[in-house]
Amino acid sequence: MSSPIAGVLQLIALIAALALAYRPLGDYMAKVYSSEKHYKPEKWIYKVIGANPAAEMRWPAYLRGVLAFSAVSVLFLYLLQRVQGSLPGSLGFSSIDPDQAFNTAASFVANTNWQSYYGEQAMGHVVQTGGLAVQNFVSAAVGMAVAVALVRGFARSRTGELGNFWADLVRGVVRILIPISVIGAIVLVACGAIQNFSGIHQVGQFMGGTQEWNGGAVASQEAIKELGTNGGGYFNANSAHPFENPNPLSNLFEIFLILLIPFALTRTFGRMVGSLKQGYAILGTMAVIWVGFIALMMWTEFAHRGPAFEIAGGAMEGKETRFGIAGSSLFAVSTTLTSTGAVNSFHSSYTGFGGGITMLGMQLGEIAPGGVGSGLYGMLIMAIIAVFIAGLMVGRTPEYLGKKIGTRQIKFAACYILVTPALVLGFTAVAMALPTPGNSMTNTGAHGFSEILYAYTSGANNNGSAFAGLNADTQWFNTTIGIAMLLGRFLPMVFVLALAGSLAEQKPVPETAGTLRTDKPLYVGLLVGTILIITGLTYFPALALGPLAEGLAS
Numbered sequence: 001m002s003s004p005i006a007g008v009l010q011l012i013a014l015i016a017a018l019a020l021a022y023r024p025l026g027d028y029m030a031k032v033y034s035s036e037k038h039y040k041p042e043k044w045i046y047k048v049i050g051a052n053p054a055a056e057m058r059w060p061a062y063l064r065g066v067l068a069f070s071a072v073s074v075l076f077l078y079l080l081q082r083v084q085g086s087l088p089g090s091l092g093f094s095s096i097d098p099d100q101a102f103n104t105a106a107s108f109v110a111n112t113n114w115q116s117y118y119g120e121q122a123m124g125h126v127v128q129t130g131g132l133a134v135q136n137f138v139s140a141a142v143g144m145a146v147a148v149a150l151v152r153g154f155a156r157s158r159t160g161e162l163g164n165f166w167a168d169l170v171r172g173v174v175r176i177l178i179p180i181s182v183i184g185a186i187v188l189v190a191c192g193a194i195q196n197f198s199g200i201h202q203v204g205q206f207m208g209g210t211q212e213w214n215g216g217a218v219a220s221q222e223a224i225k226e227l228g229t230n231g232g233g234y235f236n237a238n239s240a241h242p243f244e245n246p247n248p249l250s251n252l253f254e255i256f257l258i259l260l261i262p263f264a265l266t267r268t269f270g271r272m273v274g275s276l277k278q279g280y281a282i283l284g285t286m287a288v289i290w291v292g293f294i295a296l297m298m299w300t301e302f303a304h305r306g307p308a309f310e311i312a313g314g315a316m317e318g319k320e321t322r323f324g325i326a327g328s329s330l331f332a333v334s335t336t337l338t339s340t341g342a343v344n345s346f347h348s349s350y351t352g353f354g355g356g357i358t359m360l361g362m363q364l365g366e367i368a369p370g371g372v373g374s375g376l377y378g379m380l381i382m383a384i385i386a387v388f389i390a391g392l393m394v395g396r397t398p399e400y401l402g403k404k405i406g407t408r409q410i411k412f413a414a415c416y417i418l419v420t421p422a423l424v425l426g427f428t429a430v431a432m433a434l435p436t437p438g439n440s441m442t443n444t445g446a447h448g449f450s451e452i453l454y455a456y457t458s459g460a461n462n463n464g465s466a467f468a469g470l471n472a473d474t475q476w477f478n479t480t481i482g483i484a485m486l487l488g489r490f491l492p493m494v495f496v497l498a499l500a501g502s503l504a505e506q507k508p509v510p511e512t513a514g515t516l517r518t519d520k521p522l523y524v525g526l527l528v529g530t531i532l533i534i535t536g537l538t539y540f541p542a543l544a545l546g547p548l549a550e551g552l553a554s
Contacts, residue, residue, distance in 0.1 A: 007298050007326025010252060011291075014330070017256050018263055025260065026267020026279075032175045033148045033168060034272065042170050051166035058160040059501030062149055065165035066142060066493060070109050073135060074486075077105040080131045090124035091200055091214055103478035108135040110489035111143055111371060113225070113232030113341055113464040114481060116473040120214055120235045125197055132232060133221045137181075140228030141172035143339075143373030146493050147265065148272075150377045153500030154401045155273045160505050162497070176261070177228060184223030184257055191253065192246030193219040218243050226257035229371040231341030231464040239331070239344040240320050251327050251344060255334050262286075262338055262369035265376045273401055277519035282379055284524045289368035289531070290337055293361055297329040300354045300551075318349020318468075329354075336361035339371030341464025348451065348468035355467065356547025359454055362461045363539045364531060365420065371462065377496050383518070384413045384499075386530040390516050390523075399515055402508040412499040419491045421538045423460040423484050428453050428542065430480075437476050442469035446553070450546035455481060460488035 038046070038053055046053050057065065080087075081096040081104060096104065100116060107114040108131075117123070123132070145168035152162050189195050198215035218234045222244050225232060239245040245254060263283065270279020301315045302325055319328040328345040335342050336358040347358045361368075367378040384398075388405055391398030398405040431437040431452050441448040447469075454467035459481040466472065472481065517523060 025264040029268040030271035053167035056161035059497040062165045063497045073109045074105045077131050087126045089126045099475045099478040103482040106482040106485045110485040111139040112462040112485045113230045118236040136224040136230040140372045141169050144172045147373035147376040150500040151272045153503035156504045181223040185220040188219040191250035194243045195219040226254045229338045229340040239342045258340050261372045262375040281519045285527045286369040293333045300351050301325045318346035337368045339366045339462040346468045352551030362457050362463045381416050386527045403503045412495045416495040420460050424456045427456045440471040446549040459484040
């Protein structure tokens with residue numbers, strides 16, 4: 001069986017598994033976020049944090065909850081790393097330096113999981129499980145809560161109330177993320193991933209020296225790493241490491257976990273707004289982009305150019321032989337079109353166009369299907385932009401889901417889509433202009449530029465994957481990428497929640513013969529085109545200097 005055929009079969013199996021889970025999970029999440037019942041463990045948590053889960057919040061109060069919780073999380077994780085050397089279970093590792101501790105704290109709280117350190121050589125069991133793994137759960141739940149708040153903005157009328165952030169946060173962790181993660185960890189252990197709290201072991205001689213490996217609660221962290229679209233690996237090699245991702249079956253299962261909640265949330269959206277067709281339209285848009293990117297990636301990586309590619313069957317550099325080009329391409333596209341950032345191959349080693357595809361996936365805003373929560377609210381922002389463009393074409397005030405899209409709503413949407421490009425292109429330009437950041441590049445020319453462009457694209461878009469080759473463990477990159485991660489995560493949330501509040505205050509507009517049907521294939525095509533055009537106009541010059549120039553030169 002040829003590798004391209006194997007890739008197609010893997011894609012079919014993945015789509016079938018996602019289709020089976022789509023309806024039950026989507027309906028279940030809609031019930032979770034619509035329920036007025038609170039379980040005992042949840043009541044205990046509310047009591048400890050002093051929250052009243054029944055109190056409705058307007059968007060400023062909801063935003064204050066998001067920012068306050070995230071600020072405390074950054075401080076806690078920063079301090080935990082700074083005192084690691086004094087903690088039990090540190091495996092003898094010293095405390096983390098201030099700039100790297102800030103970068104890591106910002107990274108995991110922002111659901112980015114960018115890592116400028118070697119996990120197996122820097123973090124002990126306490127920081128890994130009590131710090132990083134905890135943030136994998138709660139940062140994902142924060143994104144889901146903000147998405148649900150926006151959905152309520154569409155579903156409600158004549159009120160500014162969007163629900164309760166603390167209730168949404170706790171329910172997302174207790175009722176959704178923990179149960180699925182437990183099942184996922186068991187499956188990964190069955191596939192061969194490790195799960196223990198052992199220390200460092202010498203495993204034999206390697207290149208004239210002793211090779212050492214430490215154990216850890218890898219399977220449990222791997223499950224929420226993928227399910228919560230986090231991406232931070234227990235080991236530096238991330239999901240290319242056999243302890244995290246042992247075989248092709250575990251590889252396909254991890255991709256399934258990455259895509260599970262983002263795709264299913266479209267069903268939750270449709271159920272909560274009272275129109276499943278609207279959810280299917282958003283799902284269709286996500287699926288078209290995702291499948292299209294996979295097809296492009298496999299085409300570029302399977303293309304036989306030169307004797308080395310012909311012998312290997314494609315561009316195998318930087319890819320694990322146990323996954324091959326197909327499994328690596330599926331993973332790379334899925335992890336960059338979501339805010340996951342986990343990698344089972346080195347994106348820097350992809351062909352010029354292949355590396356550009358991973359970069360473009362993040363630059364779209366990671367909305368196909370995107371991160372848990374962030375993918376849905378990002379796609380709904382683009383849906384509003386598409387409706388506005390359609391309204392301009394016919395000279396009619398745009399409407400979406402029975403809500404008028406006026407000046408105020410468009411300003412919020414425009415600010416949302418401008419924040420991330422400003423961060424990515426601004427920081428990239430400054431880094432290229434200064435002499436010191438350029439010293440971190442392994443390569444020169446177009447590929448070297450791509451290393452820095454990819455780093456800030458990954459950080460500002462809350463992805464966390466790296467292009468490899470770039471030494472990001474410097475004060476400049478730790479600080480600036482940390483700032484980009486925080487601003488890229490929380491500034492867009494300000495505009496999303498402000499938009500949600502403005503929509504919830506409106507009264508529904510009755511549908512007429514002139515209303516644009518946003519649940520039809522024509523609108524799906526308009527939405528796909530809007531996404532690609534906006535991204536193309538924004539990032540094309542930068543892409544032309546990096547991956548496009550490299551691809552055309554090869």
